[in-house]
Amino acid sequence: MENQAKNELIVVSGLCKSFRINKKKILNVLNDIDYTIYEGQKIAIIGPSGSGKSTFLRCLNCMEDPTGGSIFFEGEDLADMKVDINRHRENIGMVFQQFNLFNNKTVIQNIMLAPVHLGIKKAGGLFAKPAVKKQIKEQAKENALKLLRRIGLEEKANVYPSTLSGGQKQRIAIARALAMNPKVMLFDEPTSALDPEMVGEVLDLIKELANEGMTMVIVTHEMGFAREVADRILFMDGGRITEEGTPEEIFKHPKNPRLQEFLSKVL
Amino acid sequence: MDFAHQWEKFWLLFYTNGGYKRVFSEGLVNTLQIAILGLAIGIVIGTLIAAVKVMPKYKVLPRILDGVCNVYVGFFRGTPLVVQLLMAYYVIFPLIGVTVSSLNTCILVFGLNSGAYVAEIMRAGIQSVDRGQMEAGRAVGLSYAATMMKIVVPQAVKNILPTLGNEFIALIKDTSVVSFVAATDLYKIFTEIGNKNYEYLAPYLMMAIFYIVLVLGITLLVKLLESRMQRADR
């Protein structure tokens, strides 16, 4: 396979996740998942509701702490509580179904916040020189404006998120994630909360990123999109990856009966 | 003796003889000082306690902090303010051998007391902010504390502004007990005016008017602030 020649970016090994429902009951959501994501890969995750797709994605940057196994990102195990997870999350962009733009910040502040805050922190935090702080801010602003121009929303720089359409919000959420220059982008159903007429603009932006070579993992119900953009597709069912392959293999020649049933419903 | 006559005598003391000067320069100033600084201390303490309360609890440190906060809140909500003032002024400070003025004791105790109440208000405020805000902050690499301070708490404060206004009003009204520890406030000054000829009807009526005007003024201020903050996000 061509991808094997590339570098491993995220290596998931023996990943388990369970939620404690109450004192007696534990819900196993992910059961011993092994998977390797290589640089430049576009991976789509499909599967029935409740199969653990979101949980799997959220374990990749430890938004949910795994209860077992490891997530190696650039060789470090993120599941290890001693690892500085914040440092790694800068390199893992995440886009949510509900956008989650910071409501108390303007569009450009949304994009600049993390680069400025983390930039200043690295330059010494409160003790950083004013000149250095100023430079960090200017650079972040320049970069934010560049991103806004790219997504065609430059004129929205100074408005608050509550005035934007869903499609605009999601494109800005993507820009916010891109502002940290991440090595991989995680998308959890990025278009599920959008009105149909806005799905296109968001998918187009994601496609653009894919074409530029961004590594990405996308949980999606948009089968057409998955087929077009992804080079690997994972089918999840009952907390396991029960089938994995190229779009061709998954959509044309599904082997797993559950996958066949799933596809017959959604296609 | 009829009311008009009583009022005339009061007015002589209050206005013509300049009694109002002390009402403003000592009574009102102290009342406001205790309430404003008390609330400020309360907000700082309350926010810290609330942040501990909403922290995930699977590590040891948050659990210990949580226990400490529970004891704190339990004590300050479980005992009357007057008892806390008396304890601080006549028991604790003398025992540890520090001299703190009446006024400073009041500011401190009001702050500590208010912290216990603001904590609950703030916790509700923080929980009213969508969880996605915290997640988005963490996802871009901000720490829990940074996300709390830059994203969640500002939104929480906006949501609880009316309730914080009520807390401030409650504090203003509670200041009327500070004479228990020999502090001077509106109550004390008006009582002194009444003591001059042992007639309290008019002075206390005037005192009530002062409190009402204060409370209405603050209510108005909070409303204004609220509508300005609403507009800022549009």
Ligand SMILES: Nc1ncnc2c1ncn2[C@@H]1O[C@H](COP(=O)(O)OP(=O)(O)OP(=O)(O)O)[C@@H](O)[C@H]1O
């Ligand atoms: N925080 C949580 N606490 C308890 N149970 C949870 C939690 N998060 C997820 N679950 C449960 O884990 C299971 C998998 O959830 P998950 O969100 O990963 O599914 P999904 O495949 O993304 O589904 P969907 O397509 O509906 O988004 C579900 O049964 C869900 O109820």
Ligand SMILES: [Mg+2]
């Ligand atoms: Mg999901």
